[in-house]
Amino acid sequence: MGASDNTRGLILAMVSSLFIGASFILKKKGLRRAAAAGTPAGVGGYTYLLEPLWWIGMITMIVGEAANFVAYIYAPAVLVTPLGALSIIVSAILAHFMLKERLRQMGILGCVSCIVGSVVIVIHAPQEHMPTSVQEIWTLATQPAFLIYVAATVSIVLALILHFEPLYGQTNVLVYLGICSLMGALTVVSIKAIGIAIKLTLEGINQIGYPQTWFFFSVGVICVIAQLNYLNKALDTFNAAIVSPIYYVMFTTLTIIASAIMFKDWSGQNVSSILSEICGFITVLSGTVILHTTREEEPATSPGTISWYDGDQAKGLEDAHFTRLHNSDYFDQRNFPLETDVRT
Known part of the structure:
Protein backbone atom coordinates (compact mmCIF):
# COMPACT_ATOMS: atom_id res chain seq x y z
CA MET A 1 0.00 0.00 0.00
CA GLY A 2 1.64 3.22 -1.13
CA ALA A 3 1.75 6.78 0.06
CA SER A 4 -1.03 7.69 -2.38
CA ASP A 5 -3.41 5.34 -0.56
CA ASN A 6 -2.48 6.90 2.78
CA THR A 7 -3.17 10.31 1.25
CA ARG A 8 -6.61 9.18 0.09
CA GLY A 9 -7.35 7.81 3.55
CA LEU A 10 -6.14 11.04 5.16
CA ILE A 11 -8.32 13.23 2.91
CA LEU A 12 -11.36 11.02 3.47
CA ALA A 13 -10.81 11.03 7.25
CA MET A 14 -10.59 14.84 7.28
CA VAL A 15 -13.69 15.20 5.08
CA SER A 16 -15.47 12.76 7.38
CA SER A 17 -14.58 14.83 10.45
CA LEU A 18 -15.77 18.02 8.74
CA PHE A 19 -19.15 16.52 7.81
CA ILE A 20 -19.70 14.73 11.13
CA GLY A 21 -18.73 17.80 13.15
CA ALA A 22 -21.09 20.00 11.12
CA SER A 23 -23.89 17.43 11.42
CA PHE A 24 -23.96 17.77 15.22
CA ILE A 25 -24.60 21.51 14.95
CA LEU A 26 -27.19 21.21 12.17
CA LYS A 27 -29.11 18.54 14.07
CA LYS A 28 -28.98 20.56 17.29
CA LYS A 29 -30.31 23.68 15.56
CA GLY A 30 -33.03 21.53 14.01
CA LEU A 31 -33.93 20.11 17.43
CA ARG A 32 -34.14 23.62 18.88
CA ARG A 33 -36.46 24.76 16.10
CA ALA A 34 -38.60 21.65 16.54
CA ALA A 35 -38.76 22.17 20.31
CA ALA A 36 -39.94 25.74 19.78
CA ALA A 37 -42.73 24.49 17.51
CA GLY A 38 -43.81 21.42 19.47
CA THR A 39 -42.77 18.80 22.02
CA PRO A 40 -38.98 18.61 22.59
CA ALA A 41 -37.22 15.36 21.70
CA GLY A 42 -35.86 15.13 25.24
CA VAL A 43 -39.33 14.46 26.62
CA GLY A 44 -40.45 12.08 23.89
CA GLY A 45 -41.44 14.47 21.09
CA TYR A 46 -40.95 13.66 17.42
CA THR A 47 -41.59 17.06 15.84
CA TYR A 48 -37.95 17.15 14.77
CA LEU A 49 -38.83 14.59 12.07
CA LEU A 50 -40.72 17.39 10.32
CA GLU A 51 -37.80 19.83 10.60
CA PRO A 52 -35.78 20.10 7.32
CA LEU A 53 -32.65 21.32 9.11
CA TRP A 54 -32.56 18.17 11.25
CA TRP A 55 -32.73 16.02 8.12
CA ILE A 56 -29.93 18.03 6.52
CA GLY A 57 -27.87 17.27 9.61
CA MET A 58 -28.71 13.56 9.35
CA ILE A 59 -27.72 13.43 5.67
CA THR A 60 -24.50 15.28 6.48
CA MET A 61 -23.70 12.74 9.19
CA ILE A 62 -24.38 9.80 6.85
CA VAL A 63 -22.03 11.29 4.24
CA GLY A 64 -19.38 11.75 6.93
CA GLU A 65 -19.72 8.18 8.21
CA ALA A 66 -19.53 6.85 4.65
CA ALA A 67 -16.30 8.80 4.07
CA ASN A 68 -14.92 7.43 7.33
CA PHE A 69 -15.81 3.88 6.24
CA VAL A 70 -13.93 4.29 2.96
CA ALA A 71 -10.98 5.92 4.77
CA TYR A 72 -10.37 2.68 6.68
CA ILE A 73 -10.01 0.85 3.36
CA TYR A 74 -7.08 3.02 2.24
CA ALA A 75 -5.30 3.93 5.47
CA PRO A 76 -4.41 2.17 8.73
CA ALA A 77 -6.58 2.66 11.81
CA VAL A 78 -3.64 4.27 13.61
CA LEU A 79 -4.02 7.16 11.14
CA VAL A 80 -7.80 7.31 10.63
CA THR A 81 -9.14 6.79 14.16
CA PRO A 82 -7.30 9.62 16.00
CA LEU A 83 -8.33 12.07 13.27
CA GLY A 84 -11.89 11.66 14.52
CA ALA A 85 -10.93 14.29 17.10
CA LEU A 86 -11.07 16.88 14.31
CA SER A 87 -14.87 16.51 14.26
CA ILE A 88 -14.89 17.72 17.87
CA ILE A 89 -12.95 20.83 16.83
CA VAL A 90 -15.38 21.50 13.97
CA SER A 91 -18.33 21.12 16.35
CA ALA A 92 -16.79 23.41 18.96
CA ILE A 93 -16.00 26.17 16.45
CA LEU A 94 -19.39 26.02 14.72
CA ALA A 95 -21.19 25.90 18.08
CA HIS A 96 -19.34 29.06 19.10
CA PHE A 97 -20.67 30.99 16.09
CA MET A 98 -23.99 29.28 15.28
CA LEU A 99 -25.28 28.18 18.69
CA LYS A 100 -23.62 30.90 20.78
CA GLU A 101 -21.97 28.27 22.99
CA ARG A 102 -18.85 30.14 24.03
CA LEU A 103 -15.50 28.48 23.32
CA ARG A 104 -13.27 29.30 26.28
CA GLN A 105 -9.51 29.84 26.23
CA MET A 106 -8.81 26.33 27.55
CA GLY A 107 -11.12 25.01 24.84
CA ILE A 108 -9.02 26.81 22.22
CA LEU A 109 -5.91 25.21 23.76
CA GLY A 110 -7.63 21.83 23.44
CA CYS A 111 -8.33 22.49 19.74
CA VAL A 112 -4.69 23.45 19.12
CA SER A 113 -3.51 20.30 20.93
CA CYS A 114 -5.75 18.12 18.75
CA ILE A 115 -4.42 19.76 15.58
CA VAL A 116 -0.76 19.47 16.63
CA GLY A 117 -1.21 15.83 17.66
CA SER A 118 -3.00 15.03 14.39
CA VAL A 119 -0.18 16.58 12.34
CA VAL A 120 2.40 14.49 14.21
CA ILE A 121 0.39 11.31 13.58
CA VAL A 122 -0.01 12.12 9.88
CA ILE A 123 3.73 12.79 9.44
CA HIS A 124 4.74 9.49 11.04
CA ALA A 125 1.80 7.32 9.89
CA PRO A 126 2.86 3.84 8.69
CA GLN A 127 2.38 2.55 5.16
CA GLU A 128 -0.12 -0.30 5.25
CA HIS A 129 -0.01 -3.44 3.13
CA MET A 130 -3.27 -3.90 1.21
CA LYS A 264 0.51 -5.22 11.85
CA ASP A 265 0.28 -1.46 11.30
CA TRP A 266 3.66 -0.79 12.91
CA SER A 267 5.53 -3.57 11.12
CA GLY A 268 8.66 -2.21 9.47
CA GLN A 269 8.60 1.12 11.32
CA ASN A 270 11.52 2.23 13.44
CA VAL A 271 11.21 2.95 17.15
CA SER A 272 11.44 6.71 16.63
CA SER A 273 8.41 6.81 14.30
CA ILE A 274 6.34 4.61 16.62
CA LEU A 275 7.17 6.78 19.64
CA SER A 276 6.31 9.92 17.64
CA GLU A 277 2.91 8.45 16.74
CA ILE A 278 2.27 7.56 20.38
CA CYS A 279 3.20 11.10 21.47
CA GLY A 280 0.91 12.56 18.80
CA PHE A 281 -1.87 10.25 19.92
CA ILE A 282 -1.46 11.28 23.57
CA THR A 283 -1.50 14.95 22.50
CA VAL A 284 -4.79 14.40 20.63
CA LEU A 285 -6.30 12.61 23.64
CA SER A 286 -5.22 15.42 25.97
CA GLY A 287 -6.71 18.06 23.69
CA THR A 288 -9.97 16.14 23.46
CA VAL A 289 -10.28 15.85 27.24
CA ILE A 290 -9.46 19.56 27.72
CA LEU A 291 -11.99 20.57 25.07
CA HIS A 292 -14.77 18.51 26.62
CA THR A 293 -14.13 19.28 30.28
CA THR A 294 -13.88 23.05 29.78
CA ARG A 295 -16.82 23.53 27.45
CA GLU A 296 -19.68 25.78 28.49
CA GLU A 297 -22.66 23.73 29.59
CA GLU A 298 -26.20 24.67 28.65
CA PRO A 299 -28.09 26.15 31.59
CA ALA A 300 -30.27 23.60 33.32
CA THR A 301 -33.97 24.19 33.47
CA SER A 302 -34.93 25.32 36.98
CA PRO A 303 -38.16 24.33 38.68
CA GLY A 304 -40.84 26.38 36.95
CA THR A 305 -43.48 28.66 38.39
CA ILE A 306 -46.34 30.29 36.49
CA SER A 307 -48.51 32.99 38.08
CA TRP A 308 -51.40 35.04 36.79
CA TYR A 309 -54.55 36.74 37.98
CA ASP A 310 -57.88 37.24 36.31
CA GLY A 311 -58.86 40.51 37.96
CA ASP A 312 -59.42 43.57 35.82
CA GLN A 313 -57.94 47.00 36.35
CA ALA A 314 -61.17 48.30 37.89
CA LYS A 315 -60.87 45.84 40.77
CA GLY A 316 -58.71 46.31 43.79
CA LEU A 317 -55.93 43.84 44.57
CA GLU A 318 -58.08 42.12 47.17
CA ASP A 319 -60.78 41.41 44.55
CA ALA A 320 -58.44 39.77 42.04
CA HIS A 321 -58.21 36.00 41.65
CA PHE A 322 -54.63 34.72 41.82
CA THR A 323 -53.43 31.31 40.69
CA ARG A 324 -49.91 29.93 41.09
CA LEU A 325 -48.81 26.66 39.52
CA HIS A 326 -45.55 24.88 40.31
CA ASN A 327 -44.11 21.90 38.49
CA SER A 328 -43.32 18.69 40.38
CA ASP A 329 -39.61 19.51 40.78
CA TYR A 330 -40.51 22.56 42.85
CA PHE A 331 -42.25 20.42 45.45
CA ASP A 332 -39.69 17.60 45.28
CA GLN A 333 -36.95 20.04 46.26
CA ARG A 334 -38.97 21.36 49.19
CA ASN A 335 -40.55 18.10 50.39
CA PHE A 336 -44.02 19.55 49.87
CA PRO A 337 -47.02 17.54 48.72
CA LEU A 338 -47.90 18.19 45.08
CA GLU A 339 -50.85 20.57 44.99
CA THR A 340 -52.10 23.71 43.32
CA ASP A 341 -52.02 26.89 45.38
CA VAL A 342 -55.15 28.93 44.60
CA ARG A 343 -55.92 32.16 46.44
CA THR A 344 -59.03 34.26 45.94
Whole structure:
Protein backbone atom coordinates (compact mmCIF):
# COMPACT_ATOMS: atom_id res chain seq x y z
CA MET A 1 0.00 0.00 0.00
CA GLY A 2 1.64 3.22 -1.13
CA ALA A 3 1.75 6.78 0.06
CA SER A 4 -1.03 7.69 -2.38
CA ASP A 5 -3.41 5.34 -0.56
CA ASN A 6 -2.48 6.90 2.78
CA THR A 7 -3.17 10.31 1.25
CA ARG A 8 -6.61 9.18 0.09
CA GLY A 9 -7.35 7.81 3.55
CA LEU A 10 -6.14 11.04 5.16
CA ILE A 11 -8.32 13.23 2.91
CA LEU A 12 -11.36 11.02 3.47
CA ALA A 13 -10.81 11.03 7.25
CA MET A 14 -10.59 14.84 7.28
CA VAL A 15 -13.69 15.20 5.08
CA SER A 16 -15.47 12.76 7.38
CA SER A 17 -14.58 14.83 10.45
CA LEU A 18 -15.77 18.02 8.74
CA PHE A 19 -19.15 16.52 7.81
CA ILE A 20 -19.70 14.73 11.13
CA GLY A 21 -18.73 17.80 13.15
CA ALA A 22 -21.09 20.00 11.12
CA SER A 23 -23.89 17.43 11.42
CA PHE A 24 -23.96 17.77 15.22
CA ILE A 25 -24.60 21.51 14.95
CA LEU A 26 -27.19 21.21 12.17
CA LYS A 27 -29.11 18.54 14.07
CA LYS A 28 -28.98 20.56 17.29
CA LYS A 29 -30.31 23.68 15.56
CA GLY A 30 -33.03 21.53 14.01
CA LEU A 31 -33.93 20.11 17.43
CA ARG A 32 -34.14 23.62 18.88
CA ARG A 33 -36.46 24.76 16.10
CA ALA A 34 -38.60 21.65 16.54
CA ALA A 35 -38.76 22.17 20.31
CA ALA A 36 -39.94 25.74 19.78
CA ALA A 37 -42.73 24.49 17.51
CA GLY A 38 -43.81 21.42 19.47
CA THR A 39 -42.77 18.80 22.02
CA PRO A 40 -38.98 18.61 22.59
CA ALA A 41 -37.22 15.36 21.70
CA GLY A 42 -35.86 15.13 25.24
CA VAL A 43 -39.33 14.46 26.62
CA GLY A 44 -40.45 12.08 23.89
CA GLY A 45 -41.44 14.47 21.09
CA TYR A 46 -40.95 13.66 17.42
CA THR A 47 -41.59 17.06 15.84
CA TYR A 48 -37.95 17.15 14.77
CA LEU A 49 -38.83 14.59 12.07
CA LEU A 50 -40.72 17.39 10.32
CA GLU A 51 -37.80 19.83 10.60
CA PRO A 52 -35.78 20.10 7.32
CA LEU A 53 -32.65 21.32 9.11
CA TRP A 54 -32.56 18.17 11.25
CA TRP A 55 -32.73 16.02 8.12
CA ILE A 56 -29.93 18.03 6.52
CA GLY A 57 -27.87 17.27 9.61
CA MET A 58 -28.71 13.56 9.35
CA ILE A 59 -27.72 13.43 5.67
CA THR A 60 -24.50 15.28 6.48
CA MET A 61 -23.70 12.74 9.19
CA ILE A 62 -24.38 9.80 6.85
CA VAL A 63 -22.03 11.29 4.24
CA GLY A 64 -19.38 11.75 6.93
CA GLU A 65 -19.72 8.18 8.21
CA ALA A 66 -19.53 6.85 4.65
CA ALA A 67 -16.30 8.80 4.07
CA ASN A 68 -14.92 7.43 7.33
CA PHE A 69 -15.81 3.88 6.24
CA VAL A 70 -13.93 4.29 2.96
CA ALA A 71 -10.98 5.92 4.77
CA TYR A 72 -10.37 2.68 6.68
CA ILE A 73 -10.01 0.85 3.36
CA TYR A 74 -7.08 3.02 2.24
CA ALA A 75 -5.30 3.93 5.47
CA PRO A 76 -4.41 2.17 8.73
CA ALA A 77 -6.58 2.66 11.81
CA VAL A 78 -3.64 4.27 13.61
CA LEU A 79 -4.02 7.16 11.14
CA VAL A 80 -7.80 7.31 10.63
CA THR A 81 -9.14 6.79 14.16
CA PRO A 82 -7.30 9.62 16.00
CA LEU A 83 -8.33 12.07 13.27
CA GLY A 84 -11.89 11.66 14.52
CA ALA A 85 -10.93 14.29 17.10
CA LEU A 86 -11.07 16.88 14.31
CA SER A 87 -14.87 16.51 14.26
CA ILE A 88 -14.89 17.72 17.87
CA ILE A 89 -12.95 20.83 16.83
CA VAL A 90 -15.38 21.50 13.97
CA SER A 91 -18.33 21.12 16.35
CA ALA A 92 -16.79 23.41 18.96
CA ILE A 93 -16.00 26.17 16.45
CA LEU A 94 -19.39 26.02 14.72
CA ALA A 95 -21.19 25.90 18.08
CA HIS A 96 -19.34 29.06 19.10
CA PHE A 97 -20.67 30.99 16.09
CA MET A 98 -23.99 29.28 15.28
CA LEU A 99 -25.28 28.18 18.69
CA LYS A 100 -23.62 30.90 20.78
CA GLU A 101 -21.97 28.27 22.99
CA ARG A 102 -18.85 30.14 24.03
CA LEU A 103 -15.50 28.48 23.32
CA ARG A 104 -13.27 29.30 26.28
CA GLN A 105 -9.51 29.84 26.23
CA MET A 106 -8.81 26.33 27.55
CA GLY A 107 -11.12 25.01 24.84
CA ILE A 108 -9.02 26.81 22.22
CA LEU A 109 -5.91 25.21 23.76
CA GLY A 110 -7.63 21.83 23.44
CA CYS A 111 -8.33 22.49 19.74
CA VAL A 112 -4.69 23.45 19.12
CA SER A 113 -3.51 20.30 20.93
CA CYS A 114 -5.75 18.12 18.75
CA ILE A 115 -4.42 19.76 15.58
CA VAL A 116 -0.76 19.47 16.63
CA GLY A 117 -1.21 15.83 17.66
CA SER A 118 -3.00 15.03 14.39
CA VAL A 119 -0.18 16.58 12.34
CA VAL A 120 2.40 14.49 14.21
CA ILE A 121 0.39 11.31 13.58
CA VAL A 122 -0.01 12.12 9.88
CA ILE A 123 3.73 12.79 9.44
CA HIS A 124 4.74 9.49 11.04
CA ALA A 125 1.80 7.32 9.89
CA PRO A 126 2.86 3.84 8.69
CA GLN A 127 2.38 2.55 5.16
CA GLU A 128 -0.12 -0.30 5.25
CA HIS A 129 -0.01 -3.44 3.13
CA MET A 130 -3.27 -3.90 1.21
CA PRO A 131 -4.58 -7.51 1.45
CA THR A 132 -5.35 -9.01 -1.95
CA SER A 133 -8.20 -11.30 -0.83
CA VAL A 134 -10.58 -12.06 2.01
CA GLN A 135 -8.62 -15.25 2.63
CA GLU A 136 -5.54 -13.14 3.38
CA ILE A 137 -7.56 -11.03 5.83
CA TRP A 138 -8.86 -14.26 7.39
CA THR A 139 -5.26 -15.44 7.83
CA LEU A 140 -4.49 -12.18 9.66
CA ALA A 141 -7.61 -12.59 11.83
CA THR A 142 -6.73 -16.15 12.82
CA GLN A 143 -3.11 -15.55 13.76
CA PRO A 144 -2.43 -16.52 17.42
CA ALA A 145 -1.77 -12.97 18.65
CA PHE A 146 -5.10 -11.64 17.37
CA LEU A 147 -7.01 -14.72 18.56
CA ILE A 148 -5.63 -14.11 22.05
CA TYR A 149 -6.75 -10.47 21.80
CA VAL A 150 -10.26 -11.50 20.68
CA ALA A 151 -10.50 -14.13 23.44
CA ALA A 152 -9.44 -11.56 26.05
CA THR A 153 -11.92 -9.01 24.66
CA VAL A 154 -14.85 -11.44 24.69
CA SER A 155 -13.96 -12.62 28.21
CA ILE A 156 -13.80 -9.07 29.57
CA VAL A 157 -17.06 -8.09 27.82
CA LEU A 158 -18.88 -11.12 29.25
CA ALA A 159 -17.51 -10.38 32.73
CA LEU A 160 -18.63 -6.75 32.47
CA ILE A 161 -22.12 -7.71 31.24
CA LEU A 162 -22.80 -10.65 33.54
CA HIS A 163 -21.07 -9.55 36.74
CA PHE A 164 -20.15 -5.88 36.83
CA GLU A 165 -23.12 -4.32 35.01
CA PRO A 166 -25.78 -5.49 37.53
CA LEU A 167 -23.62 -4.30 40.45
CA TYR A 168 -21.91 -1.16 39.19
CA GLY A 169 -23.51 -0.23 35.86
CA GLN A 170 -25.49 2.67 37.33
CA THR A 171 -22.61 4.07 39.39
CA ASN A 172 -19.41 3.48 37.39
CA VAL A 173 -19.18 4.92 33.88
CA LEU A 174 -16.32 2.57 32.96
CA VAL A 175 -18.64 -0.46 32.91
CA TYR A 176 -20.82 0.67 29.99
CA LEU A 177 -17.98 2.45 28.20
CA GLY A 178 -15.69 -0.55 28.63
CA ILE A 179 -18.24 -2.77 26.88
CA CYS A 180 -18.91 -0.44 23.95
CA SER A 181 -15.22 0.46 23.50
CA LEU A 182 -14.12 -3.18 23.39
CA MET A 183 -16.92 -4.03 20.97
CA GLY A 184 -16.17 -0.88 18.99
CA ALA A 185 -12.59 -1.98 18.34
CA LEU A 186 -13.85 -5.26 16.88
CA THR A 187 -16.37 -3.25 14.85
CA VAL A 188 -13.58 -1.25 13.20
CA VAL A 189 -11.46 -4.26 12.19
CA SER A 190 -14.58 -6.02 10.86
CA ILE A 191 -15.65 -2.94 8.88
CA LYS A 192 -12.13 -2.61 7.48
CA ALA A 193 -12.27 -6.24 6.30
CA ILE A 194 -15.71 -5.68 4.73
CA GLY A 195 -14.52 -2.49 3.04
CA ILE A 196 -11.49 -4.20 1.52
CA ALA A 197 -13.74 -7.04 0.27
CA ILE A 198 -16.07 -4.50 -1.38
CA LYS A 199 -13.12 -2.63 -2.94
CA LEU A 200 -11.66 -5.85 -4.38
CA THR A 201 -15.08 -6.90 -5.70
CA LEU A 202 -15.54 -3.56 -7.47
CA GLU A 203 -12.09 -4.02 -9.03
CA GLY A 204 -13.24 -7.32 -10.53
CA ILE A 205 -11.94 -9.72 -7.87
CA ASN A 206 -15.21 -11.11 -6.49
CA GLN A 207 -15.13 -11.64 -2.71
CA ILE A 208 -18.88 -11.92 -2.06
CA GLY A 209 -18.98 -15.69 -2.45
CA TYR A 210 -16.50 -16.38 0.33
CA PRO A 211 -17.99 -17.34 3.73
CA GLN A 212 -15.30 -15.26 5.45
CA THR A 213 -16.81 -12.09 3.96
CA TRP A 214 -20.18 -12.86 5.52
CA PHE A 215 -18.53 -13.83 8.80
CA PHE A 216 -16.88 -10.41 9.02
CA PHE A 217 -20.21 -8.80 8.08
CA SER A 218 -22.05 -10.71 10.84
CA VAL A 219 -19.44 -9.81 13.45
CA GLY A 220 -19.62 -6.16 12.38
CA VAL A 221 -23.43 -6.04 12.71
CA ILE A 222 -23.43 -7.73 16.13
CA CYS A 223 -20.67 -5.47 17.45
CA VAL A 224 -22.34 -2.29 16.14
CA ILE A 225 -25.64 -3.18 17.82
CA ALA A 226 -23.93 -3.98 21.13
CA GLN A 227 -21.75 -0.88 20.90
CA LEU A 228 -24.68 1.50 20.30
CA ASN A 229 -26.81 -0.18 22.96
CA TYR A 230 -24.26 0.32 25.73
CA LEU A 231 -23.25 3.76 24.53
CA ASN A 232 -26.90 4.83 24.79
CA LYS A 233 -27.04 3.35 28.30
CA ALA A 234 -23.95 5.34 29.27
CA LEU A 235 -25.36 8.59 27.86
CA ASP A 236 -28.72 7.97 29.54
CA THR A 237 -27.09 7.31 32.93
CA PHE A 238 -24.15 9.72 33.06
CA ASN A 239 -23.37 13.29 32.01
CA ALA A 240 -22.33 13.59 28.35
CA ALA A 241 -19.39 15.80 29.40
CA ILE A 242 -18.00 12.76 31.26
CA VAL A 243 -19.00 10.08 28.75
CA SER A 244 -17.64 11.72 25.57
CA PRO A 245 -13.94 12.18 26.46
CA ILE A 246 -13.64 8.85 28.31
CA TYR A 247 -15.31 6.98 25.46
CA TYR A 248 -13.11 8.66 22.85
CA VAL A 249 -9.94 7.78 24.78
CA MET A 250 -10.94 4.15 25.39
CA PHE A 251 -12.38 3.50 21.92
CA THR A 252 -9.47 5.08 20.06
CA THR A 253 -6.84 3.32 22.18
CA LEU A 254 -8.44 -0.12 21.84
CA THR A 255 -9.04 0.35 18.11
CA ILE A 256 -5.39 1.19 17.48
CA ILE A 257 -4.28 -1.82 19.54
CA ALA A 258 -6.65 -4.20 17.73
CA SER A 259 -5.64 -2.91 14.29
CA ALA A 260 -1.93 -2.98 15.14
CA ILE A 261 -2.20 -6.63 16.22
CA MET A 262 -4.34 -7.82 13.30
CA PHE A 263 -3.00 -5.74 10.41
CA LYS A 264 0.51 -5.22 11.85
CA ASP A 265 0.28 -1.46 11.30
CA TRP A 266 3.66 -0.79 12.91
CA SER A 267 5.53 -3.57 11.12
CA GLY A 268 8.66 -2.21 9.47
CA GLN A 269 8.60 1.12 11.32
CA ASN A 270 11.52 2.23 13.44
CA VAL A 271 11.21 2.95 17.15
CA SER A 272 11.44 6.71 16.63
CA SER A 273 8.41 6.81 14.30
CA ILE A 274 6.34 4.61 16.62
CA LEU A 275 7.17 6.78 19.64
CA SER A 276 6.31 9.92 17.64
CA GLU A 277 2.91 8.45 16.74
CA ILE A 278 2.27 7.56 20.38
CA CYS A 279 3.20 11.10 21.47
CA GLY A 280 0.91 12.56 18.80
CA PHE A 281 -1.87 10.25 19.92
CA ILE A 282 -1.46 11.28 23.57
CA THR A 283 -1.50 14.95 22.50
CA VAL A 284 -4.79 14.40 20.63
CA LEU A 285 -6.30 12.61 23.64
CA SER A 286 -5.22 15.42 25.97
CA GLY A 287 -6.71 18.06 23.69
CA THR A 288 -9.97 16.14 23.46
CA VAL A 289 -10.28 15.85 27.24
CA ILE A 290 -9.46 19.56 27.72
CA LEU A 291 -11.99 20.57 25.07
CA HIS A 292 -14.77 18.51 26.62
CA THR A 293 -14.13 19.28 30.28
CA THR A 294 -13.88 23.05 29.78
CA ARG A 295 -16.82 23.53 27.45
CA GLU A 296 -19.68 25.78 28.49
CA GLU A 297 -22.66 23.73 29.59
CA GLU A 298 -26.20 24.67 28.65
CA PRO A 299 -28.09 26.15 31.59
CA ALA A 300 -30.27 23.60 33.32
CA THR A 301 -33.97 24.19 33.47
CA SER A 302 -34.93 25.32 36.98
CA PRO A 303 -38.16 24.33 38.68
CA GLY A 304 -40.84 26.38 36.95
CA THR A 305 -43.48 28.66 38.39
CA ILE A 306 -46.34 30.29 36.49
CA SER A 307 -48.51 32.99 38.08
CA TRP A 308 -51.40 35.04 36.79
CA TYR A 309 -54.55 36.74 37.98
CA ASP A 310 -57.88 37.24 36.31
CA GLY A 311 -58.86 40.51 37.96
CA ASP A 312 -59.42 43.57 35.82
CA GLN A 313 -57.94 47.00 36.35
CA ALA A 314 -61.17 48.30 37.89
CA LYS A 315 -60.87 45.84 40.77
CA GLY A 316 -58.71 46.31 43.79
CA LEU A 317 -55.93 43.84 44.57
CA GLU A 318 -58.08 42.12 47.17
CA ASP A 319 -60.78 41.41 44.55
CA ALA A 320 -58.44 39.77 42.04
CA HIS A 321 -58.21 36.00 41.65
CA PHE A 322 -54.63 34.72 41.82
CA THR A 323 -53.43 31.31 40.69
CA ARG A 324 -49.91 29.93 41.09
CA LEU A 325 -48.81 26.66 39.52
CA HIS A 326 -45.55 24.88 40.31
CA ASN A 327 -44.11 21.90 38.49
CA SER A 328 -43.32 18.69 40.38
CA ASP A 329 -39.61 19.51 40.78
CA TYR A 330 -40.51 22.56 42.85
CA PHE A 331 -42.25 20.42 45.45
CA ASP A 332 -39.69 17.60 45.28
CA GLN A 333 -36.95 20.04 46.26
CA ARG A 334 -38.97 21.36 49.19
CA ASN A 335 -40.55 18.10 50.39
CA PHE A 336 -44.02 19.55 49.87
CA PRO A 337 -47.02 17.54 48.72
CA LEU A 338 -47.90 18.19 45.08
CA GLU A 339 -50.85 20.57 44.99
CA THR A 340 -52.10 23.71 43.32
CA ASP A 341 -52.02 26.89 45.38
CA VAL A 342 -55.15 28.93 44.60
CA ARG A 343 -55.92 32.16 46.44
CA THR A 344 -59.03 34.26 45.94
